[in-house]
Amino acid sequence: MRYDILLLDADETLMDFPAAERQALQRTFAAHGLTFTQATDDLYQQINQSLWRQFERGEITRPQLLATRFAKLFEELATPGIDTDAFNREYLHNLGYGTQPLPHALELCQALSALGCRLYILTNGLSGPQRRRIAGSGLTPYLSDIFVSEETGFQKPRKEFYDYVFARIPDFAKSRALMVGDSLSSDMEGARNAGVDACWYNPKGKTAPPDLLAPAGPIRYEIRELMELIDEAKGIQSEIDSTFREAYAALQKANIELGDIRTYESDIRFDFVIGNPPFHLKWYLEDGSEMLSQIYYCVKAAELLKPFGIMALIVPQSFLADTFTDGRLIQAMENRYSFLGQVALPDNAFLSMGAGRFPTKLQFWQRRSGLEGWVPLPYTTKPGLSLTAGFHIQSEAKRIYDCFLEKARSDLEVHKSHILLELAKSRDTSAEFQYKIKKLLYHIKIHPETKSRYTKCCEYLYRFCTERKPDEMTYEEWCRVRITEKKVLSYLRKTLKRQNLPPERDVIALVKQNYHFAYKGYSAKIRRQMDYDLRVKTPIYQAVLENSPERYPGYARLLRGKRRDYENQNKQFTDMKEDPNIARWLSGFVLWDAENNEAIHLNELQRHDLNLVLQKRNSLLQWEQGSGKTLAGIAVGQYRMDCQAVRYTWVVSSAISIRNNWDVVLRNYGISYVFVEKLKDLEKIRSGDFVIITLNKISQYQKQISKWIKRRRQKIQLVLDESDEISNANSQRTKAVLACFRRCRMKLLTTGTSTRNNISEFAPQLELLYNNSIHMLSWCSKLYRHKGKDSHLESHNNPYYRQPIPAYKKGYSLFSASHLPDKITVFGVEQKTQDIYNADVLSEILGKTVITRTFEEVCGKNIKQLHQVPVLFPPEEKEVYEKAMDEFLVMRNDYFNLTGNSRKDSMMKLIQQIVLLLRISAAPDTVKEYGGDTPVKVMAAVELAAGWENEIVAIGVRHKVVLDSYARAIRKYLPNRPLYIVTGSNTTFAKRRALRQTLRESKNGILLCTQQSLASSVNFEFVNKIIIPELHYNNSGMSQFVPLVSGNSRKCHVVVTRRCCQKHLACFRIHCCDDIHIASTVCGNRTVYVDSADIDIERFCHALVYFFQFGINSILIQNTNLIFISFNLVCNQAVECLIINRCLNSSVQKGLCFLLNSIELRHIRLLSDQCGKLGNHFFVVCLISGRLNSEHIILLIQNRLRAVFLFDHNDHIVGFILSSSDITDCLMHIHKVIGSKRQCGADQNTQYHSDKIYFTSGKLKSECQCKQHEQDRSTCCQIFHRNHSTVK
Secondary structure (H helix, E strand, O other): OOOEEEEEEEOOEEOHHHHHHHHHHHHHHHHHHOOOOHHHHHHHHHHHHHHHHHHOOOOHHHHHHHHHHHHHHHHOOOOOEEEEEEHHHHHHHHOOOOOOOOOOHHHHHHHHHOOOEEEEEEEOOOOHHHHHHHHHHHHHHHEEEEEHHHHHOOOOOOOHHHHHOOOOOOOOHHHHHHEEEEHHHHHHHHHHHHEEEEEOOOOOOOOOOHHEOOOOEEEEEEEOOOHHHHHOOOOOOOHOOOOHHHHHHHHHOOOOOOOOHHHHOOOEEEEEEEEEOOOOOEEOOOOOOOEHHHHHHHHHHHHEEEEEEEEEEEOOOOOOOOOOOOOHHHHHHHHOOEEEEEOOOOOOOOHHHOOOOOOEEEEEEEEEEOOOOOOOOOOOOOOEEEEEOOOHHHHHHHHHHHHHHOOOOOHHHHHHHHHHHHHHOOOOOOOOHHHHHHHHHHHHOOOOOOOHHHHHHHHHHHHHHHHHOOOOOHHHHHHHHHOOOOHHHHHHHHHHHHHOOOOOOOOOOEEEEOOEEEEEEHHHHHHOOOOOOHHHOEEEHHHHOOOOOHHOOOHHHHHHHHHHHHHHHHHOOOHOOOOOOOHHHHHHEEEEEOOOEEEEEEOHHHHHHHHHHHOOOEEEEEEOOOOHHHHHHHHHHHHHHHHHOOOOOEEEEOOHHHHHHHHHHHOOOOOEEOOOHHHHHHHOOOOOOEEEEEEEHHOOHHHHHHHHHHOOOOOEEEEOOOOOHHHOOOHHHHHHHHHOOOOOEEEEEOOOOOOOOHHHHHHHHHHHHHOOOOHEEOOOOOOEEEEEOOOOOEEEEEOEEHHHHHHHHHHHHHHHHHHHOOOOOOOEEEEOEEEEEEEHHHHHHHHEEEEOOOOHHHHHOOOEEEEEEEOOOHHHHHHHHHHHOHHHHHHOOOOOOOOOOOHHHHHHHHHHHHHHHHHHHHHHHHOOOOOOOOOOOHHHHHHHHOOOOOOOEEEEEOOOHHHHHHHHHHHHHHHOOOOOOOOOOOOOOOHHHHHHHHHHHHHHEEEEEEEEHHOOOOOOOOOOOEEEEEOOOOOOHHHHHHHHHHOOOOEEEEOOOOOOOOOOHHHHHHHOOOOOEEEEEOOOEEEEEEEEOOOOHHHHHHHHHHHOOOOOOOEEEOOOEEEEEEEEOOOOEEEEEEEEEEEOOHHHHHHHEEEHHHHEEEOOOOEEEEOOOOOOOOOOOOOEEOOOOOHHHHHHHHHHOEEEEEEOOOOOOOEEEEOOHHHHHHHHHHHHHHHHHHOOOOOOOOOOOOEEEEEEHHHHHOOEEEEOOOOHHHOEEEEOOOOOHOOO
């Protein structure tokens, strides 16, 4: 008899109800301030089970049961005053969190569902808690429906309950149904009432009443373990699909890995590859090319498959659907595979997985082989079969196998042994060896205990037949690691011994399993007898925190050692005292500097910090650059190897740091070390050596280095210099360092800046130090997150409270949510703020882990002075900046490459715009839209460098294109100064080392570099003047750069300055015309005299804007067109500007307009034959002219001039035009001008008279009486008379 409708009980059949019940009771008692003990639990179980039996017999109702059980409990406990109704409601709510399935329950449902059985849960209880528990257990995807007694109105074992259920199961037949449960009174009795067969799940070995057993009773089967149901539910063992059982058994032993297929490597080749490739991703390969992810999946599968191996794919129907558009991809597939066929699936085939109406298909491919006579089949777009909705799985699967796979699999089996034997013969093996492997493989294949290992044995033999010596491996190493005939026979014999395993023992013992203590039963009988408490595993960290080692026999010594280490590591550095033995060793520590012929000692503060560090196994030194981190790393490594049984010290850092610092320093100090650049360098390492290696090589040789360290039992001291290099948790170098060194015995991290942007970047370094152990517990009871469009902050309970922070991404997310939750920004990306949460916990972590010192603390002197001097934003630079603001989409294609993904490009738009604006701010001449001369910021840097004519200067920028701009300016304006350019792309390590000496000998050279090219451990200590035109996004970048290029009296000028170089006459020629001759410069008065035969007034006015920024107060120029110009400047404002010119032409007008836009001029005095429009400017103007008509006056008023004074040829005032809202202010202007004129040497008897005085004011618009100019009535009225003395 076959059953395909299985009626499954929930509690104690699939779900672990006792655990859920106990957890709910504990939470509810704790919420009410009550103590829950084992005695309380036993009493509750007695009362509750008695009431449930009465309920099942129909003696009481459900409300009576719920209202009575806790009332009776607290009555027995003599605990009055408890609201039992509220207590019961809270208990039922907590019960819904008990989602633990029993062991193998999930696998059972998966297996039965795969066989085509329909699964239904039938359970007594309340609907809400039961459905929440089942939903959280992971069983729901395999269930057809759930029936809860509260919803039906009846409970098991009543017949009405089953009638309700049967009426709602499609195509129900009692002969095809089987009830599975653990309760005799509820499930088995219910099956008898319903008239269906039953399977009794009896894990405790109870005895059933005879009237319930077959043939009279419903119990047809009895099982002790859930997985036995796969056999029993089918009735007859021969009807069980043997293929499924083999597949299930193989699944239990499968090696399942989560990772990136691009980095996956395997030592064996596979018979089958089955999968659903990732689609429409562009993956970059190691050779720089791109490949679609779905094709890469197939290429990777071809590398992993044996010849004749089979690949089965689930793909969209659009995959390789067109021979024209997909021709190239089809060709790539045919080069590797023979096409077996494809099957079109119904559109709703994956509806249950959330993919409705999505056309898919199955494709089958066979790996090509070079076997003579074998011909691959070409690809065709037409499906060989098409399945309709509701197809029968078993019958269609057989049809597909017969149509496409039977012959392919036969080829694989037939040619498998043939290929293996042929390969074995090609190795020139002996006849005896071939006979032995045939014999051993035969015995392995036929024995039931070893046949599951047959495939692996064939793969080992395949490796023996096909292995080749790697090019870079020496012959001696190859002879040691190669597979030989002896190794093959040993491997096969070892496998064959598994057929005679030792007998089981009825013993329970405490064992250590990875990170837990657990009781292990050494026989199936004992394992069945183990109760729940014995099955619960105890984490090792919990045993250490309990500090009761006597509870763990056999592991007391281990736990005492871990407890000592825990207490020592958790000491705050501020509470620690120096160890006298370590202090004596550090006092005697000395290194001989062969380059400078001097002994190197640690100073007092360095000895103090290292003394504390050496008392712990793991620490981080955050000393500022130049404070002696390299010396500290050497001292720590030497002490560990001399006094703490460490065999090697591994120094890991960036390539620049290793090559330019550690390689040089260790050689200079005469310390034995090995520089690992190739794998064979690992063979050179001897006990007591320092081993230096770059982060890139760690990534490249990760697997080999991990094995090397593991073979030496992790007895190494790690020194990770510049540990902020692993602050990016997603980078390959971070993952490689963690994989290699997280378990090593001692670790020291050194850096000047442990984080670059925010505290969340500290998590990978913390994980490396403590390896997610007891030293890295999560003590934050609350976690935080920003939620919603308004990004409001929410808090929730920490599920990892008092547990170690988990590894990798999950742990980084937990650390961030504990201290610095992500906040969604306008860019649609996550941003870290500086709002620290759970600060006390974070402070405790840092206090036990990090020692932070500034350079001044370590060395006892302050040698860094930071000067920040901004510059003005000239109009032409401001113009291109505003264009990037307003017309970015027009400029975008010239400076950024688009991805082709509109969503991604849209998201990146704002970020790219900001990047372009920063570039324009740094060097606007790097964009083609800029039309001006050398930018003011570049010129300011040049002027600073020119001022330090006898000193070495370092200029650090952030981008190569900006560096090119500064290089051009320096070569143009300071051609006699040596210029040295350093970038990461064009300057090798050897050149950078040689540059140190060359730059020092130049005496006044200029070092122009990108800051990141000198970012780590490359010291130019003789440089005392630094200019930084571009700032980093974070302070750590600049703080890394500044100390590396500075000496004993550092002066760091950030961006630019307004100071001019008063000693250089070239300052004016830089900003004006190359053909201007500078007669002399009076630096004390900051006055420049210029004699030029010809000058462009417009260009000259542009030059004045720059000139004023360098401190020149007065400029006197004599030439033919412009007879005389005098500017007197105070605080960048022109007190007086006198221009005498024969013609106020367009060039002069444009130049003056530009000048007035740039500098606030208080007075302009013009002597001209005409007056033109000067632009919309609001300033005081004094105008002298022999010919001024009314049109000129109106034009000046329309241009918002505050004051116009009209003079005749005899220098007499002939009229005023004032624009002011205050008459008193007007009079002050008039008298001030007249008084100034008299003080300037005018004739004291000169009469100042006026025919007309006009005043424009909003207050007097109604008095407008100007008859001469009717069009200006609103702005001008005649209120004064001829004599100005009559003004009141």
